[in-house]
Amino acid sequence: xxxxxxxxxxxxxxxxxxxxxxxxxVGGVARAMKTMGxxxxxxxxxxxxxxxxxxxxxxxxxxxxxYTADVHEDLDGAIKDCHLIIGTTARKRSIRWPQMTPEQAxxxxxxxxxxxxxxxxxxxxxxxxxxPEVERCHYLVRIPTNxxxxxxxxxxxxxxMAYEVFLKRHSSLGTLQDVPRYADxxxxxxxxxxxxxxxxxxxxxxARPPVILMRKLIRLFNRARLSEEELQILRGILSAVQxxxxxxx
Amino acid sequence: xxxxxxxxxxxxxxxxxxxxxxxxxVGGVARAMKTMGxxxxxxxxxxxxxxxxxxxxxxxxxxxxxYTADVHEDLDGAIKDCHLIIGTTARKRSIRWPQMTPEQAxxxxxxxxxxxxxxxxxxxxxxxxxxPEVERCHYLVRIPTNxxxxxxxxxxxxxxMAYEVFLKRHSSLGTLQDVPRYADxxxxxxxxxxxxxxxxxxxxxxARPPVILMRKLIRLFNRARLSEEELQILRGILSAVQxxxxxxx
Numbered sequence: 001x002x003x004x005x006x007x008x009x010x011x012x013x014x015x016x017x018x019x020x021x022x023x024x025x026v027g028g029v030a031r032a033m034k035t036m037g038x039x040x041x042x043x044x045x046x047x048x049x050x051x052x053x054x055x056x057x058x059x060x061x062x063x064x065x066x067y068t069a070d071v072h073e074d075l076d077g078a079i080k081d082c083h084l085i086i087g088t089t090a091r092k093r094s095i096r097w098p099q100m101t102p103e104q105a106x107x108x109x110x111x112x113x114x115x116x117x118x119x120x121x122x123x124x125x126x127x128x129x130x131x132p133e134v135e136r137c138h139y140l141v142r143i144p145t146n147x148x149x150x151x152x153x154x155x156x157x158x159x160x161m162a163y164e165v166f167l168k169r170h171s172s173l174g175t176l177q178d179v180p181r182y183a184d185x186x187x188x189x190x191x192x193x194x195x196x197x198x199x200x201x202x203x204x205x206x207a208r209p210p211v212i213l214m215r216k217l218i219r220l221f222n223r224a225r226l227s228e229e230e231l232q233i234l235r236g237i238l239s240a241v242q243x244x245x246x247x248x249x
Numbered sequence: 250x251x252x253x254x255x256x257x258x259x260x261x262x263x264x265x266x267x268x269x270x271x272x273x274x275v276g277g278v279a280r281a282m283k284t285m286g287x288x289x290x291x292x293x294x295x296x297x298x299x300x301x302x303x304x305x306x307x308x309x310x311x312x313x314x315x316y317t318a319d320v321h322e323d324l325d326g327a328i329k330d331c332h333l334i335i336g337t338t339a340r341k342r343s344i345r346w347p348q349m350t351p352e353q354a355x356x357x358x359x360x361x362x363x364x365x366x367x368x369x370x371x372x373x374x375x376x377x378x379x380x381p382e383v384e385r386c387h388y389l390v391r392i393p394t395n396x397x398x399x400x401x402x403x404x405x406x407x408x409x410m411a412y413e414v415f416l417k418r419h420s421s422l423g424t425l426q427d428v429p430r431y432a433d434x435x436x437x438x439x440x441x442x443x444x445x446x447x448x449x450x451x452x453x454x455x456a457r458p459p460v461i462l463m464r465k466l467i468r469l470f471n472r473a474r475l476s477e478e479e480l481q482i483l484r485g486i487l488s489a490v491q492x493x494x495x496x497x498x
Binding site: 028031036062143145146148149156160166167170199202203204213217221223224226229244245 | 277280281283284285286309310311392393394395397398399400401402404405408409412415416419448451452453462465466469470472473474475478479482485486489490493494
């Protein structure tokens with residue numbers, strides 16, 4: 001059964017904790033991950049310094065996950081090589097974002113992890129994912145909870161998601177779907193910068209509420225999940241527009 | 250949504266912790282239960298005396314579950330009114346006992362709870378269910394774990410089971426999701442014609458395999474499912490490009 005574990009390692013599913021504040025939670029997440037064979041833990045600007053005694057105690061034999069955890073100063077650094085980003089959320093978001101069930105998210109993570117790293121984001125304990133963090137996501141997964149009390153502990157949320165990934169990994173052997181090669185986050189960022197540049201060249205009124213317009217476009221293209229080929233086509237169009245605008249002036 | 254909560258109360262699904270030793274775990278179980286609308290906690294000969302500060306801290310707002318918990322000296326007292334008893338186990342038992350997946354167990358618990366109280370047993374943290382406890386069970390549920398590390402925390406096991414119960418309870422109800430106002434097909438066709446026009450204005454090489462390129466773009470935007478607002482933004486951009494290209498010539 002060793003093989004199942006190492007396959008999950010290749011699977012490159014990364015659990016990303018953003019600004020975790022309680023060492024016990026970080027340890028609990030490590031334990032939750034390891035019980036389900038998920039091994040890549042990444043911390044973004046943690047308020048917890050590792051190694052930490054409380055974290056190790058709560059990890060209860062899953063310290064190796066803590067020792068091999070990556071630490072990044074910001075979220076973009078933590079996910080720049082990922083081509084699929086899913087954010088966990090307990091609340092219903094007013095902004096419209098494609099929402100999945102834990103089961104659907106686990107399937108997507110598992111299927112697409114074969115092409116490279118994929119990330120599942122967990123927001124800060126008290127506040128969850130902030131809007132700029134949500135904007136990095138292709139999808140949100142909402143873990144269903146009691147509407148009267150939705151205060152899911154961080155390690156519990158990780159446990160449920162890791163469990164669903166484990167189920168998918170074991171149910172989907174041999175029935176893996178073909179997925180396209182999606183563009184990674186860094187290429188998408190370059191595309192968004194390019195798009196913004198072109199809109200400015202066009203004197204397109206993004207300046208009125210500029211952030212809002214770009215956010216809407218980013219949301220659209222994140223939702224569409226561009227393949228590498230599609231991204232090239234769109235960038236080609238942007239370059240063609242720029243050439244024309246340049247020729248004019 | 251109050252109703253869902255009270256229905257689960259009527260459901261009378263009882264989580265029974267046998268000899269729990271860590272107050273933090275008892276608090277964590279209470280929290281896990283409440284997030285999923287399971288309310289009946291029973292402790293059998295606990296080594297934790299309630300109320301306990303650490304338990305309350307970890308319950309994080311689910312203290313009511315702790316305050317209303319039943320405490321029994323022995324297991325038989327705790328389950329005597331139950332007509333269905335399911336035991337949780339992480340290991341494969343050598344004794345042959347009917348084993349279920351968490352999903353199957355949740356379904357059975359939920360279905361049969363309508364006829365009266367049903368119990369889900371959790372063994373002591375370190376050792377799990379002892380054989381005399383297993384013998385009280387109609388079924389065992391094995392939460393699947395990494396064969397190399399199956400050390401599921403008590404609160405985590407409770408979280409997974411409560412989550413599965415929650416899913417079962419809600420699977421029959423239709424989930425009402427907020428859907429945006431999507432653009433209709435006619436608007437999309439107009440958009441595609443507009444896009445094609447602009448690409449021709451730009452001398453963009455759609456002409457080589459023109460149909461193929463347009464098809465790829467159509468596939469992309471169909472997949473994204475544009476809202477009316479997004480469609481307007483994109484058409485605005487196309488018009489801006491056309492104006493610039495027209496000015497030039």
